[in-house]
Amino acid sequence: AACEELKCSRLFLKLLEAVLKTGNRMNVGTNRGDAQAFKLDTLLKLVDVKGTDGKTTLLHFVVQEIIRSEEAHLANLRSPSAELSPAGIPRKHGLQVVAALSGELSNVKKAASMDSDVLGSSVRxxxxxxxxxxxxxxxxxDDEANAQFASSMSSFKSKAEEEIAQIRAEENAALTLVKEITEYFHGNAAREEAHPFRIFVIVSDFLDVLDRVCKQVGKMQQQTAAASAGRQLPIPANPIPAPTARVFRRRWTDSDEDSGSSSS
Incomplete structure (x- = not known):
């Protein structure tokens, strides 16, 4: 279930695409300005790239970009009967959609807490x-006195053998799926053989960071709306500046290693 969530989540794949485009935009004119992919580990580095205010991070900007995109998407899908905000956007606005990603990937977070070594040890x-x-x-x-005991234990043994065989088959199938999803996002599952569930840990850690950033963006939106209302000015569509060399202290860069993330 965790593998399917990662591969089929429209919002997660959209977020990866936004990160890739943002990185290319920041690194335009360099040998990193036309990247086709990046390692998922990079997601955890987005909060390390800060703007000149020392607070706004690259992840804040990416979230804001997706919020605008989702609001436009929702506006296009709205029906005449949909409950609309004063601006004409459905009340389930973009920020709520982005903030819901953790719930959408709930099985990924569960898988992150699992240990493949412990699972294998339990089966053994x-x-x-x-x-x-x-x-x-x-x-x-063949003692007749033990005949009833032997019969009961033989029956138990046969059922247990079938169940253990099924557990082993399910374990192998699960590890195969994990290997496939790792290759799908990282391109080389061999490097992760010692820690096959690491991909889930990375995404789970990122979701925790994303939740925190979404709360911060929500507060920023409220503050911007309050300030604009007080001045009777229109609310800016994007209170967070675009990521340029002037805004951010250092360029966002991918891992030096080649990777095969399907972020686009």
């Missing part, structure tokens, strides 16, 4: 326990 312990049952059956021999 089950198999080892079943071996002890087999040993007990062999020791019981």
């Amino acid at each position: 312990k089950l198999a080892a326990g079943l071996e002890k049952v087999s040993d007990a059956l062999r020791l019981s021999g």
Whole structure:
């Protein structure tokens, strides 16, 4: 479920595309200005790139860009019966859509808390326990006094073997899906074999940061709206400046390693 969420989330893929376009825009004229992909680790670096005010980060800008895009998308989809805000945009505005990404990727966050080594160890312990049952059956021999015990344990052993085989098959299938999703976003799953669930940890950590930034953007929107209302001025569509070399202290750069993220 976590793999499917990542691969099929329209908003997550849109966010990756926005990050890629923003990075290319900032690095225009350099050998990094025409990137086709980036590693997901880069998402965690977006809050490290700050504007001259020392508070606004590159992630703030990306979120604002997606908010505007989502509001335009929602406006195009609205029906005559839809509840509209004074500006004509559905009340479920862009910020709410972006902030809902954590809920949309709930299984990804659950997968991030899992440990593949622990899962594998649990299956091996089950198999080892079943071996002890087999040993007990062999020791019981053909003694009639143990016939009822042997019959019950044999039945239990057969069912347990089937269940363990099914668990192993599901484990292998899950690891295969994780490998495929890692290759889909990173291009080389071999590097992550020691920590196959790392991709979920990265995304989960990013979602925590995104939630915090969405709350900050919401407060910024409220402050801008209040200030504009007090002056009777129109509310600016984008209170956060575009990311240029003058606004941000350093250029956003990808990891030095080549990657295969499907961000576009």
